[in-house]
Amino acid sequence: MKLINAKRLLIVTFILGLFTSHIIAQEGAVQGVIVDNYGIYVPGASIEITSLKKGTVSNQNGKFTIVNVPEGSHTILIKYLGFSDKSVEVKVDSKQTTSIVVELSPSDVVLDDVEVVGNFLGGQARALNTQKNNPNITNVVSTEQIGKFPDANVGDALKRIPGITMQVDQGEARNIIIRGLAPQLNSVTLNGSRIPSAEGDNRNVQMDLIPSDMIQTIEVNKAVTPDMDADALGGSVNLVTRSTPQDFRLSVTAGSGVNTISDKAIYNGSFILGDRSANKKFGWMISASMNDNDFGSDNVEAEWTDEFEYNTGNQDADGEDILAEMEVNPYANVFEIRKYLVQRIRRSFAANVDYEFDDNNYVFLKTMYNWRDDRENRYRQESEILDGDDISQGDFIINNGNLVRFPVESKRQTKGGIDNKRSKNRRLEDQRMQNYSLGGEHLFGSLQVDWLTSYAKASEERPDERYLEYEGEYSINNEINSREPYYSPVDDADLALNNFEFGELTEEHQYTDEKDFNFFANFTLPADLFNNGDGNIKFGVKSRYKKKERDNNFYEYEPLSGLQTLADVRTQDYSDTDFTAGDKYQVGIFASSEYLGNLNLNNSSSFEREDVPDEYLTANYNVDETVYAGYIMVDQKLTNKLSLLAGVRLENTKVESVGNELTLNDDGDFEGSMEVKGESSYQNIMPGLHFKYNLNEKTILRLAWTNTLARPNYEDLVPSSEINQEDEEIIVGNADLDPTTSMNFDFMAEYYFQNVGILSGGVFYKDIDQFIYTFTYEDAATGFDVFTPLNGDNAYVYGAEVSLQRQLDFLPGFAKNFGVYLNYTYLNSNANGIRNEDGDERGDLELPGATPNMFNGSLSYSGKRFTARLSANYSDAYLDELGGNGFEDRYYDDQFFLDFNAAYAINKNLRVYADITNITNQPLRYYQGVRNRTMQMEYYRSRINLGLKYDLF
Numbered sequence: 001m002k003l004i005n006a007k008r009l010l011i012v013t014f015i016l017g018l019f020t021s022h023i024i025a026q027e028g029a030v031q032g033v034i035v036d037n038y039g040i041y042v043p044g045a046s047i048e049i050t051s052l053k054k055g056t057v058s059n060q061n062g063k064f065t066i067v068n069v070p071e072g073s074h075t076i077l078i079k080y081l082g083f084s085d086k087s088v089e090v091k092v093d094s095k096q097t098t099s100i101v102v103e104l105s106p107s108d109v110v111l112d113d114v115e116v117v118g119n120f121l122g123g124q125a126r127a128l129n130t131q132k133n134n135p136n137i138t139n140v141v142s143t144e145q146i147g148k149f150p151d152a153n154v155g156d157a158l159k160r161i162p163g164i165t166m167q168v169d170q171g172e173a174r175n176i177i178i179r180g181l182a183p184q185l186n187s188v189t190l191n192g193s194r195i196p197s198a199e200g201d202n203r204n205v206q207m208d209l210i211p212s213d214m215i216q217t218i219e220v221n222k223a224v225t226p227d228m229d230a231d232a233l234g235g236s237v238n239l240v241t242r243s244t245p246q247d248f249r250l251s252v253t254a255g256s257g258v259n260t261i262s263d264k265a266i267y268n269g270s271f272i273l274g275d276r277s278a279n280k281k282f283g284w285m286i287s288a289s290m291n292d293n294d295f296g297s298d299n300v301e302a303e304w305t306d307e308f309e310y311n312t313g314n315q316d317a318d319g320e321d322i323l324a325e326m327e328v329n330p331y332a333n334v335f336e337i338r339k340y341l342v343q344r345i346r347r348s349f350a351a352n353v354d355y356e357f358d359d360n361n362y363v364f365l366k367t368m369y370n371w372r373d374d375r376e377n378r379y380r381q382e383s384e385i386l387d388g389d390d391i392s393q394g395d396f397i398i399n400n401g402n403l404v405r406f407p408v409e410s411k412r413q414t415k416g417g418i419d420n421k422r423s424k425n426r427r428l429e430d431q432r433m434q435n436y437s438l439g440g441e442h443l444f445g446s447l448q449v450d451w452l453t454s455y456a457k458a459s460e461e462r463p464d465e466r467y468l469e470y471e472g473e474y475s476i477n478n479e480i481n482s483r484e485p486y487y488s489p490v491d492d493a494d495l496a497l498n499n500f501e502f503g504e505l506t507e508e509h510q511y512t513d514e515k516d517f518n519f520f521a522n523f524t525l526p527a528d529l530f531n532n533g534d535g536n537i538k539f540g541v542k543s544r545y546k547k548k549e550r551d552n553n554f555y556e557y558e559p560l561s562g563l564q565t566l567a568d569v570r571t572q573d574y575s576d577t578d579f580t581a582g583d584k585y586q587v588g589i590f591a592s593s594e595y596l597g598n599l600n601l602n603n604s605s606s607f608e609r610e611d612v613p614d615e616y617l618t619a620n621y622n623v624d625e626t627v628y629a630g631y632i633m634v635d636q637k638l639t640n641k642l643s644l645l646a647g648v649r650l651e652n653t654k655v656e657s658v659g660n661e662l663t664l665n666d667d668g669d670f671e672g673s674m675e676v677k678g679e680s681s682y683q684n685i686m687p688g689l690h691f692k693y694n695l696n697e698k699t700i701l702r703l704a705w706t707n708t709l710a711r712p713n714y715e716d717l718v719p720s721s722e723i724n725q726e727d728e729e730i731i732v733g734n735a736d737l738d739p740t741t742s743m744n745f746d747f748m749a750e751y752y753f754q755n756v757g758i759l760s761g762g763v764f765y766k767d768i769d770q771f772i773y774t775f776t777y778e779d780a781a782t783g784f785d786v787f788t789p790l791n792g793d794n795a796y797v798y799g800a801e802v803s804l805q806r807q808l809d810f811l812p813g814f815a816k817n818f819g820v821y822l823n824y825t826y827l828n829s830n831a832n833g834i835r836n837e838d839g840d841e842r843g844d845l846e847l848p849g850a851t852p853n854m855f856n857g858s859l860s861y862s863g864k865r866f867t868a869r870l871s872a873n874y875s876d877a878y879l880d881e882l883g884g885n886g887f888e889d890r891y892y893d894d895q896f897f898l899d900f901n902a903a904y905a906i907n908k909n910l911r912v913y914a915d916i917t918n919i920t921n922q923p924l925r926y927y928q929g930v931r932n933r934t935m936q937m938e939y940y941r942s943r944i945n946l947g948l949k950y951d952l953f
Contacts, residue, residue, distance in 0.1 A: 015045055015213070022703040025069045029443060031359050032100040034062045034078060039177040039247040042104060043217070044140075046079040052930030053637075054534050057133040060063040060217065061243045063362075067446045068526050080538050081102055081132065082125035082756035095384075097443060101246075107306035107754075127217065127754045128805075135645045136690050137223040137702050137748050138761070139163075142216070150492075152268070152291055153346070154215055154239060155207030160858075161220055162803045162823035163235075165851050165875035166925050167892065170342055171207040171940035179222065179764065180797055180827040180878070181234030182849030185710040185740065188237045189367055190435050190456070194229065194755045195239075196514035198458040200550045201620065201715040205458075209244035209370050209433055211289040213253065213270045214348045216242040222764070223690065223704035223746045226631040226647035227522060227540060230686050233710040233742045233768070241366055244283030245274045248952075255913070256945020261940055262341070263581065264294035268863050268947065274352075286354045291346040298580040299340060302332035302485045306887065308403060310391045321389055327488050329401040330933065331478060332485040333385045338938075339574050339587045343375040345424070346930060349423055360443040370433045375426035377593045378415035378530050379574045383408040383476060395475070405490065412500055412566060413469040416593040425597030427465045433458045442528035451521040459513035466507050468596045470500035471568040483934045486584060497567035497589060505563070507601055508554040508616070517545045527634065538647075546625040546712050554615035557601050559607040570595035580921065580939035614662055614670045614722070618731070621659040621718040625711075628652045633688075645690040653711065657735060659720030668726035678719040678735025682792040684709055698754070702762075704746040716789035723784075730779060730786045738791050743767045757819075768795040771847065773834055776884045793833025797846045801825040807862075817863050821871075825854040834882065851878040868902040876929065886929060893925035909952055915945040 023476035031048075033575040034042040041062030049066065051074065060066045071094045081106040091100050127142035134140075139161045155173030159166045167183065175183035188195045190207040195205045216239040224232050241526035250273050257266035267290075275283030306327055347370070354364035366950040379727035385391075386407045397405040417423035419690075439452035474494035479486040489495055520542035527537040562568055566589070575586040601607050633647020686707035693701040710915045721732035748762030775790035803823035806946045834842050853876040860869040873896070880892040898920045903913040918944055924934040 014583045016224070026445075028094055028447075029065060029097045030069055030072055030090055030100070030362075031065045031097050031443065031463050032063070032076075033246065034058045034064070034102050034104065035246050036083070037103060037105050039103075039245060039249075040131075041243055041246065042080060042083075042407050043126055044080075044128075044133045045104070046133055048077050048079075048560070049074050050077055053532060053640075056528065060130075062246075063441075065443060065448060067443070067448065072322060076100075077101075077514075078102055078104065080125065081129050081752055081754065083107055094319070095445070098305070099359040100798075105269065109493040112370065119733075121327060124805075125162060126766040128756060128758055130217070130219075130753060131753055131758075132700065132750065135643070135692060136221060137227050137704055139203070139222070141218045145267075150685075152212060153208045154210045154212050154218065157212045157215075157218060158207060158220075158237065159873055159875075160821075160856050160857070160871070161218070162690070162801045162819050163222065163799075163825040163854065164220065164893075165854050166207070168895075169208065170340070170344075171295070171918065171924075171943075172344075174208045176208055176218070176237065176852060177395035177489040177849050178205055178237075178316050179766075179825070180235035180776075180829060180847070180850035180852075181696040181766075184713055185233040186235055186237065187229055188234040188239070189229070190239050190368065191241055191437055191452075192520075193435065193437050193452065193456060194516050194544065195433065195435065196456050196458040196516045196546070196548075198460040198512065198514070199462070200432060200510075200512040201295075201709070202713045202834065205463045206431065206433075209346070209372050209373045209431055210239065211346060211348045211370075213289050214241065214287060214350055214368070214370075216240050217230070223702075223706050223744065223758060224688070224708060226633040226649040226686070226688050227692065229542075230629075230649055230651055230684065230708050230709075231711055231739075233708045233740060233766075236315065241350055241352065242272065242274075242287060244285045244352050244364075244614050246276060246278065246283075248275045249273070250952040251950065254948045255945050257915070257945035257947075258941060259293065259295035259297070260942045260944070261295050261349070262294060263379040266294075266319060266373065266943065266945060268945070281356045281824060282353070282747065283355075285351070287350045289348040292343070292566075293345075293943075294343045295341050295943070297340045297938050297940050298576070298585070299336075299338035299936065300581045300934070301334075301338065301936045302484075302587055302934060303334040304330050304887075304933055304935070305333045306330045306789060309388045310393065310396065311389055313392055323388055328398060328403050328480065330929075331403045332482075332487075333387075335383045335485055335487045337585050337587045339379045339382045339576070339579075341377045343373075345373045347371045347555060348561070363438070363440040366435075366439075366781050368433075368435050372431045373422075374429040374431065375417075375424060376415070376429070377426050378413075378422050378591045380415070380589050381588050382411045382413065382414045384411075386473065398787075404478050404480065405804055406478065407473060407475045408487065410474065410500075411424075411470050412471075412588065412590050413467055413505060414591045414593060414596050416466050416468075418466070418595045419466040419594070420831050423464060423597070428462075428463060430461045431444055431459070446526055448524040449521065451519075452856065453519045454516070456516040456518070459511070461512075462508075462510040464507060464509065466505075466596050466599075468569075469503040470591070472500040474499070481905060484937075485934060495588070497909060498565045499570065500566040502565065503564050505557040505559065505599075505607075506612075507557065510550075510552045512548075512550045514546065514548045519543050527636070529634065529636050530638055530640065534639040535634065535667060537632070537634050539632040540630070542627075542629040544625075544627040544629075546623075546627075548621075548623040548625075550620050552616040552619050554612045556610045556612050557710075560606055560608060562606075566591065569606045580941060581937055595731070612670070613673060614664055617660040617662050617673055618720040618722050619715075620715065623655065623718065624658045626654045643692045643695045646688070648685060648687040650683065650685050651709075652681070652683045653739070654718060655679065655735075657714075657718045659718035659733065661721045661723075663723045664725060666725050668724070676719045676721070678733070680717070680735055682737070682739060683698075695750075698752045699851065700750045702746070702748040702753075704744070706744045706746075708742050709745060710740040710742075712739065712789070716772060728782075728784045728786050732786065732788045736790045737772060737789060738770045740771045740791075741769050741951070753806055755807050755809055759804050759806070761800070763800045764798065766797040768797065768847070769793075770797050773831075773848070773882050775835060777835075793832060795829060795831040797827060797829040797847060797850060799827040814863070817861055819860040819862060821856065821858040821860065823856045825851075827852050827854075845882075846879045848882060854874045861863070864904045866902070867905040869902075869937060870902075871897075871899045873897040873899075877927075880926065883928075889929055890935060891927050891929075892930070893927055893931070895922050895924075896920055897922050903949075910948065910950050912948055913946070915943075917943045917945075 030657040045058040131140040167175040183204040270289040438456040476487040522540035631649040829847040858871040881890040901915040
């Protein structure tokens with residue numbers, strides 16, 4: 001049956017809400033702000049008028065509203081973990097809003113023997129109280145708690161949260177995996193508004209783009225409610241920026257350090273400045289952060305095969321060479337040593353203002369601009385086997401099935417950029433993310449309204465990216481060591497620079513941007529459906545328009561004179577006897593980045609330029625995606641201890657895309673192209689139920705049934721195609737892809753310690769349908785291999801997680817200043833309907849991204865002036881990318897990080913800090929098929945930081 005038109009349903013729910021607002025009795029209201037003894041807002045406080053059985057919870061700005069309060073005097077009770085309970089008398093007038101400001105004081109339990117870190121415990125209390133009073137299953141981390149770990153960006157902070165692991169890029173956490181589900185299956189918002197992606201081929205949000213010190217709170221929603229975006233199959237991360245303060249606020253941080261892999265300096269600094277007007281109506285805050293990091297990595301990569309082809313020396317009747325194929329033990333047919341030199345400068349700016357017109361009307365503007373320059377030189381020594389026509393029986397040696405000697409084509413490639421102030425002879429990756437949100441909160445009698453409209457843009461530009469490559473051929477000895485693959489030349493004389501001839505010189509420009517326009521409005525009405533004194537009905541609408549586009553080009557340059565061999569250009573030896581992957585890996589001599597950057601490629605008398613469309617045309621596209629959504633839900637107390645949140649969300653999605661189809665002839669040369677278009681639309685109805693049972697004041701049981709989705713990646717949706725007649729391959733997009741959907745079940749038990757801590761445990765199950773993978777098959781008409789994204793059948797993920805966060809104040813003497821932070825997550829998954837290159841279904845497969853075991857642990861010490869923390873983070877190996885068969889599957893290996901940080905308070909406002917990250921020198925490692933077969937191992941070494949932090953409240 002055809003689904004109800006999404007727009008029509010939104011109008012119906014809106015009219016229903018307005019009608020209901022007139023039939024509910026109008027009485028007085030109480031609106032207030034909760035702050036701590038520093039004047040900082042207190043989110044997640046429990047506010048209750050016990051005589052009326054009415055209550056609510058303060059929001060991220062510490063604000064709360066209770067409507068339909070009878071005229072007269074009432075006692076309001078505020079409860080907050082780690083703070084003393086507080087009662088406040090208020091007088092309510094009919095059809096009037098009474099406004100109050102309540103200041104809470106930390107309890108003696110928290111402050112005992114902990115003088116300077118009281119504010120940290122207050123931040124921890126804010127996070128845990130918010131988590132405790134949320135209606136759904138969440139994890140909440142405050143900025144003060146983030147500051148207790150040596151995490152420079154939000155991604156590194158997120159990996160401390162139960163059920164989360166991160167994929168790293170150059171040693172920094174970038175892509176988030178929630179409960180074993182790949183980055184594109186999760187959503188990230190900033191103050192509730194979607195963050196667009198700066199990457200061209202997926203929806204991943206680059207978490208290393210956002211500094212952790214610009215964020216006030218991180219909320220991870222593992223069971224979303226109907227008023228949240230449904231495209232959060234694994235979960236939803238909401239980053240909450242700093243609110244304008246209640247009073248004057250100044251915080252300044254400055255520090256420096258060193259990268260042990262490059263022995264170069266790290267510089268970082270940040271500040272926060274804010275205040276309110278004398279009448280408290282207008283508030284403002286500005287903040288900024290900067291991090292300049294000059295580092296690098298040492299890298300070894302390999303591609304593996306178990307097939308080998310050589311020329312027999314004989315010819316068939318047509319005079320064609322006869323080739324022989326044979327199976328051998330797996331060997332690296334491609335082997336690379338890479339040296340990266342990287343400078344990352346991360347800048348972030350934010351400005352927030354708000355204005356309270358009166359007790360019932362409040363508006364705000366929040367802005368953030370993140371800008372990261374990533375400058376990189378890469379020196380790559382690549383060796384690829386010469387087989388087929390290029391190798392004869394006398395050219396190779398096989399010993400016990402191992403290919404131990406064979407000829408290779410060796411390439412020495414310099415990656416860089418032009419010589420100007422921005423690029424500095426390096427490849428420049430200019431990534432930016434900006435977000436501007438205007439919103440408001442209003443009270444019309446009993447009707448509470450909040451709304452937000454936002455514009456966000458993420459972009460990535462890589463201008464004037466250059467590659468200069470030289471090629472040589474020689475025989476190598478293959479060291480039979482799949483864990484540490486290694487090639488060495490049979491004759492060192494083959495490495496002479498004049499033996500490496502000019503291969504290619506290219507320059508390209510890449511640009512990707514994604515724009516998001518969002519609007520949502522929520523309406524909340526009191527509704528005591530079960531006569532228990534408390535409850536509400538909430539409904540709302542949302543629209544989101546997203547535009548994604550890529551515009552790349554690629555040119556090859558043929559030198560008209562010079563550059564014939566590596567001996568003809570300015571070179572530099574980038575070998576390092578202290579190469580982290582092992583001193584046997586010497587990357588060698590390359591054209592220097594300065595030489596490459598200073599080449600004048602626009603000089604037509606020196607270079608001949610050729611456009612190469614097959615390098616970029618299928619990557620270029622435009623996508624327009626429009627989403628309309630509406631929801632309605634009830635949040636009701638069934639008994640004094642049991643509450644229910646139930647509702648349904650409807651989302652309608654329409655996608656229009658424009659791409660390119662290109663053809664390469666039998667010689668692999670570009671033959672022609674044409675524009676192609678695709679269009680799709682779909683609707684999803686997603687009901688949800690959340691039960692919350694307060695067993696007692698400290699113990700909460702939660703049960704949730706939710707339905708979520710994940711939309712296909714843009715690159716997969718665009719019907720672009722490449723028909724390669726030389727390689728007999730066709731790569732094609734699929735505009736008919738369905739979204740991946742999931743039905744989710746969660747149970748969680750939480751026990752909150754009075755001294756600000758938590759013990760929790762739970763289980764979860766996800767029944768996933770229509771997940772997307774790359775399918776390979778043979779085209780019946782041409783016999784070519786076709787690679788296309790396809791919906792699989794179904795998959796499931798189930799698991800369990802436990803967490804403990806506790807100050808050990810029950811221990812005697814100084815030992816009570818120790819604290820522990822521990823969490824562990826177990827996952828199991830299975831995917832069905834994945835077919836191999838022969839069309840046969842592969843059985844017993846894990847879902848890509850599902851990490852079987854994850855663990856976080858830290859031991860902290862918090863004294864009157866000195867604090868220290870030793871932190872460990874472990875994530876198990878998991879299937880990262882499916883190949884055509886099990887031998888070709890790529891796995892992300894396990895990771896174990898160990899970090900240490902400490903701080904000493906000189907006085908109440910000033911402290912000095914020190915951090916050491918990646919003490920274990922954990923590499924990024926991929927393997928192919930089996931754990932011992934290395935595809936990549938990239939090392940970063942440790943980073944050391946020292947600095948000062950000044951806070952004035």
